[in-house]
Amino acid sequence: MAATIHAGEAYGPESIHQALHYCRANRIGHGTRLYEDPDLMQYVNDFRIPLEICLTSNVQTGAVPSLAEHPLRAYYDEGLVVTLNTDNRLISGTTLTDEYLGVHEHLAFAWGELVEVARMGFESAFLHWDEKEAMLERFDEEVEALEGARAGGS
Numbered sequence: 687m688a689a690t691i692h693a694g695e696a697y698g699p700e701s702i703h704q705a706l707h708y709c710r711a712n713r714i715g716h717g718t719r720l721y722e723d724p725d726l727m728q729y730v731n732d733f734r735i736p737l738e739i740c741l742t743s744n745v746q747t748g749a750v751p752s753l754a755e756h757p758l759r760a761y762y763d764e765g766l767v768v769t770l771n772t773d774n775r776l777i778s779g780t781t782l783t784d785e786y787l788g789v790h791e792h793l794a795f796a797w798g799e800l801v802e803v804a805r806m807g808f809e810s811a812f813l814h815w816d817e818k819e820a821m822l823e824r825f826d827e828e829v830e831a832l833e834g835a836r837a838g839g840s
Contacts, residue, residue: 688812689709689710690711690778691714691715693715693723694718695715695718699722700717705825706729711735712735712736714735715738716739717761721728721760721761728763735767736806737768738779739761739770739771740779741753741756741758742772742773742778743774753791753792753793754792754793761765762795767806770785771785774784797836801829808825817819
């Protein structure tokens with residue numbers, strides 16, 4: 687059974703280590719403090735373990751002081767698999783659109799980087815391959831249509 691475990695937000699990288707090695711997590715929810723352990727960060731990258739990033743929630747809980755200081759940019763630049771998420775949307779009062787806008791405005795993610803992060807979300811989904819493949823194909827078609835509209839100025 688596939689599992690996501692929230693770790694590395696309130697407690698440090700040792701909670702991420704425990705989630706991966708004792709609980710056998712396939713994905714890590716948050717992972718905000720992963721950067722504190724470079725060896726563990728390399729492990730997460732080597733094994734392509736997705737980090738479910740929840741920007742607004744991380745600011746609200748005090749895991750990071752502001753969106754601009756979130757380690758997402760560093761994780762992305764290091765090549766880690768990162769996805770954007772709302773955590774608990776009703777408590778956080780955010781939407782996925784708001785999370786993407788925050789990444790663009792506060793962490794200077796460009797269009798292509800936002801597309802890549804969104805694609806990583808689909809690639810990381812707990813779905814059978816045929817379902818995932820169909821979703822990725824549809825995603826790529828939608829991105830192509832959006833890029834065509836952007837190029838055409840409409």
